[in-house]
Amino acid sequence: MNETVLDVRDLEAGYEPGVPIVRGASITVGKGEIVVVLGPNGAGKSSLIKAIAGLVPITGGTAFLDGKDITAAPAHTMVRLGLAFVPQTENIFPLMSVEDNLKVACGILERREIPGRIEEMYAAFPDLVRQRRTTAGNLSGGQRQMLAVARALIVHPKVLVLDEPSAGLSPKFVSMVFEMLAGIRKSGVTILLVEQNAKAALAIGDRAYVLVEGKDRHEGVASELWNDPVVAELYLGQRPSHASKGGAA
Amino acid sequence: MSLQFVVDGLLTGSMIGLGAIGVTLTYSILRFSNFAHGDFMAWGTYATLAVVSAIGATFGKVAPIAPLSFGWPLLVALVVGMAFTAVLALLLDKVLFSRLRSQGQAIIVVMASFGASMALRSLLEFTFSSRPTYFSRAIQIAMPVGFGIRITPDQITLLLLTAVLVLGVHLLMTRTQTGRSMQALSQNAALARIVGIDVASVVRVTWVIGGALACVAGVMIGILVQIRPFMGFDMLLPMFAAAILGGIGSIPGAVLGGLIIGLAEAGAVQLIGAEWRAAVSFIILMAVLFVRPIGLFGVRER
Numbered sequence: 064m065n066e067t068v069l070d071v072r073d074l075e076a077g078y079e080p081g082v083p084i085v086r087g088a089s090i091t092v093g094k095g096e097i098v099v100v101l102g103p104n105g106a107g108k109s110s111l112i113k114a115i116a117g118l119v120p121i122t123g124g125t126a127f128l129d130g131k132d133i134t135a136a137p138a139h140t141m142v143r144l145g146l147a148f149v150p151q152t153e154n155i156f157p158l159m160s161v162e163d164n165l166k167v168a169c170g171i172l173e174r175r176e177i178p179g180r181i182e183e184m185y186a187a188f189p190d191l192v193r194q195r196r197t198t199a200g201n202l203s204g205g206q207r208q209m210l211a212v213a214r215a216l217i218v219h220p221k222v223l224v225l226d227e228p229s230a231g232l233s234p235k236f237v238s239m240v241f242e243m244l245a246g247i248r249k250s251g252v253t254i255l256l257v258e259q260n261a262k263a264a265l266a267i268g269d270r271a272y273v274l275v276e277g278k279d280r281h282e283g284v285a286s287e288l289w290n291d292p293v294v295a296e297l298y299l300g301q302r303p304s305h306a307s308k309g310g311a312a
Numbered sequence: 313m314s315l316q317f318v319v320d321g322l323l324t325g326s327m328i329g330l331g332a333i334g335v336t337l338t339y340s341i342l343r344f345s346n347f348a349h350g351d352f353m354a355w356g357t358y359a360t361l362a363v364v365s366a367i368g369a370t371f372g373k374v375a376p377i378a379p380l381s382f383g384w385p386l387l388v389a390l391v392v393g394m395a396f397t398a399v400l401a402l403l404l405d406k407v408l409f410s411r412l413r414s415q416g417q418a419i420i421v422v423m424a425s426f427g428a429s430m431a432l433r434s435l436l437e438f439t440f441s442s443r444p445t446y447f448s449r450a451i452q453i454a455m456p457v458g459f460g461i462r463i464t465p466d467q468i469t470l471l472l473l474t475a476v477l478v479l480g481v482h483l484l485m486t487r488t489q490t491g492r493s494m495q496a497l498s499q500n501a502a503l504a505r506i507v508g509i510d511v512a513s514v515v516r517v518t519w520v521i522g523g524a525l526a527c528v529a530g531v532m533i534g535i536l537v538q539i540r541p542f543m544g545f546d547m548l549l550p551m552f553a554a555a556i557l558g559g560i561g562s563i564p565g566a567v568l569g570g571l572i573i574g575l576a577e578a579g580a581v582q583l584i585g586a587e588w589r590a591a592v593s594f595i596i597l598m599a600v601l602f603v604r605p606i607g608l609f610g611v612r613e614r
Contacts, residue, residue, distance in 0.1 A: 118502065142508035150506065156499045158611055159492070167492040168507040214507065 066094050068129055068222050068253045069115070069146075075123035076114035083122060084110040086277035090255075092222060097244065097254040099264045099285060102274035103298055108257040109151065111274065112224050115255075116148040117141055129221050143171050145221035151230050154211035157200030161191055161210055164199050168214045184213040187250075188243075205236035212243065222253045229260045241267050265289050273297050315459045317578040323467055323536060324550075325574020326474035330529035331547055332554035332566035333481060334522030340498040340561030341518045342413065344421040348404065349526060349551065350544030351432035352397050356527025357534045357543065358440055360386070360393030364447065379465040381448045382535065390531055394524040401523035402516060404428055410515075429545065436541035444538040447531075470532050477528060478567050481521060485563055490517055498561050549590070550577070553597035559610025568608065572596070 069092040076085040084107045092098045102108050113119040115126050117138035126134045133144055141148065156164050165184055169177045185192040188209045194202060199210060208228055215223055228244070229237040237260065245267045248254055258264035265271060268285035275297050281288075288294050331353060338346040367385040368374070374383040408428060412421045454462035485491035493514050496504040505511060526544070533543050554573050558565025577592045600607060 116506065118506070138502075138505040139508055139510050141506070148506050150503065153500055153503060156496050156503065158499050159495060163492055163495075166489070167496045167509070170489060170493070170508045218508070 067091050068094050069255060070127040071111075071115060071124070072126075073124035074111065074114060074121060074126060076110060076119045076121045078119060080122070084119070084277055085114055087124065088274060088277060088279050089124075090272050090279055090282075092253055092255050093269075094253055095248070095251060096269045097248050097256060097267055097285075099261075099268035099271040100255070100257045100274055101261050101264070101271055101288075101294075104259075106274045107277035108274050109226050110277075112148070112226055112255065112257055116146060116224060118148075142168070142218050142220065147215035147218060147220035147223050149211045149215045149223070149225045149228065151226040151228075155199045155202075155207050155214070157198070159199055160196050161199050161202070162195045164210055165214055165217055168217055171218055180217055184217050187216075188213050203236075204232050205239050208232065208236070208240050209243065212247070216247065216252065220252070222255055223247065224255045226257050227259055228256070229258065229263065237263065262289060314582070315461050317582045318575065319461055319463050319467065320581075321575030321578030322471060322571060323532075323574070324577055325571035326471060327529045327532045327536075327570075328547065328550045328554050328574055329567035329570025330474060330477065330525045330532070331544075331551040332558065332570050333478070333563055334526050335551050336555040336558065336560055336562065336566040337494070337518050337522050339555065341494055342409070342421075342515060344409075344413075344418045344425065345552065346522075347422065347425045347548060348429040348432060349522065350546070350548040351429050351436075352401055352523050352526040353530030353533070353544030353547060354436055354541055355400055355432060355530075355544075356393045356397035356523070357530035357539050358436060358541075359396040360389045360527065360531050361445065361447065361534065361539060363389035363392045376448070376450070379452075380469060381450050381452050381464075381466050386447060386531075386535075390528065393531065394527045397527035397530075398520040398523035401519040401526075405515070405519055433541055433545055440541065442541055444540045446538055447534050466535055470535065473528070474532075477525065478563070481525070482563050484521075490514075494518060549597070550574075550593040553593040553600075556605075557596060557600045557607055559607030562607070562609035565607055565609035 071088065071090045073087045073089055074085050075083045075087055077083040088111050090098065090100065100108050100111065110119050114121050117136055121134055125132065128144055128146055131144060133141070133146065136144060156167065159167065162181065165181050166177065169180065172180060185195070190206055190209060191213060194206065199207070202210060212228070228240050232240060241263050244254060244256070256264060256268065265285045265288055271283060271285045271288050272279045273281040273294055280297055281293050283291060331349065334352070335346065335349050338344065338349065364385050367389065374385050376383040408424055409421055412424050452464040452466055454464045456462050485494060493504070493509045494517065496507065496509055497511060497514050501511065530544060550573050554569035555566050557572060558567070558569030573593055573596055576596060577589050580588050580592045
């Protein structure tokens with residue numbers, strides 16, 4: 064692993080004081096890597112990355128992005144610090160056009176840079192070009208996910224953080240989303256990904272963590288984890304689910 | 313039936329519409345019904361009146377800009393009044409609404425706005441008395457413009473001013489980053505923060521726009537009707553009816569809603585009598601809530 068982009072140590076976080084959901088999780092993400100966080104339902108995977116993104120109160124531990132302490136940074140400063148987050152659901156503005164969805168995320172860019180940057184996103188996601196005037200709420204599930212990812216990428220993030228990008232999508236779109244992520248990594252973007260769909264995520268990931276009860280319990284090379292007996296044991300009693308039903312609305 | 317009600321209706325509708333913009337923005341972005349909005353109108357009007365008087369005391373009597381009933385002092389005072397009302401709205405948010413909002417219960421904020429409304433209104437009565445007052449007591453001659461319609465130069469000017477302000481706010485909302493941020497916040501507050509929008513600054517812009525437009529609406533009432541501490545409170549029902557008729561969050565909707573209610577009120581006065589005027593907003597409000605609760609330009613909640 065080369066230089067570390069995201070360094071999370073002993074993170075504790077939860078919505079209510081005294082009830083931590085994340086209980087001392089530590090993960091690192093190296094530059095250019097795809098790191099996957101796996102774990103059984105309710106392990107605190109989503110809460111972990113939401114805490115990193117400033118959306119769940121952090122009660123202990125630290126998070127550093129590119130050497131900067133982002134532990135206490137408010138959510139709206141994250142894009143400026145270099146972290147772009149794609150939530151699992153409701154990750155677009157449904158009443159705005161596709162183009163306005165992209166524009167509204169450009170707050171930290173120079174004004175003259177914005178049109179070019181939007182064209183670059185259209186070039187990377189050709190499906191969106193034809194829909195640029197469409198109200199985003201009318202897009203298909205897969206296109207919504209593309210728009211959400213394009214919106215996150217438009218600000219040149221140092222790390223792209225995604226919460227279950229395949230949740231609620233039909234199988235056709237699931238493979239499309241993972242191909243898209245593999246393509247994004249090739250362009251040099253670092254990715255941290257939480258997924259229920261372990262097999263597909265491990266296929267594109269470099270390294271993976273298994274989170275159980277809010278703590279990282281195992282770490283390994285992504286391609287080896289699928290057959291790792293320890294992983295099976297950590298998941299024991301709860302089948303590794305391949306698609307969460309009714310995730311995205 | 314004379315067509316004069318069209319002019320009367322459009323004028324009343326402009327005042328309602330300008331006020332309804334603030335109501336609809338507060339409702340969609342801050343997610344509460346601000347019952348103190350009418351009192352922002354009244355405070356803005358009294359502030360403008362105070363500045364007009366101060367200018368009169370300093371510069372002596374200033375001749376009005378012919379053929380209007382008012383001169384440059386009122387225009388200067390209006391700008392000062394708009395700034396004053398914006399600051400008043402920001403201040404009230406800081407000391408009252410923002411604290412309650414962070415506790416997350418909308419109904420408490422609504423009740424607080426009701427209390428603030430009473431307090432603001434009583435302060436006005438206490439300071440200026442409840443006796444009506446006027447920007448100018450000069451009588452303007454209404455010009456006949458055909459079809460039995462008469463209109464004064466003041467009325468034409470104020471209709472144009474409304475059109476310019478509404479167009480300006482509409483362009484701000486749809487063409488600028490600030491406007492897009494406001495839309496974003498009204499559609500999904502969590503996602504707005506994720507894409508880097510500073511919620512606190514958008515909230516401030518919302519209060520500034522709402523407050524400034526409330527002041528303009530109030531001054532219009534002051535010029536065309538009279539200035540009273542209750543002038544804004546009396547506008548509350550039509551303003552909310554307009555905002556809901558137009559569809560919460562929609563600027564063109566709020567203005568169109570205002571015009572429809574203004575025209576309906578003016579028409580009702582002619583057809584069934586002036587005592588029914590106030591009932592019109594109520595009937596329209598109920599009808600919208602029964603038939604199409606999302607309003608004309610509203611969009612169904614996800």
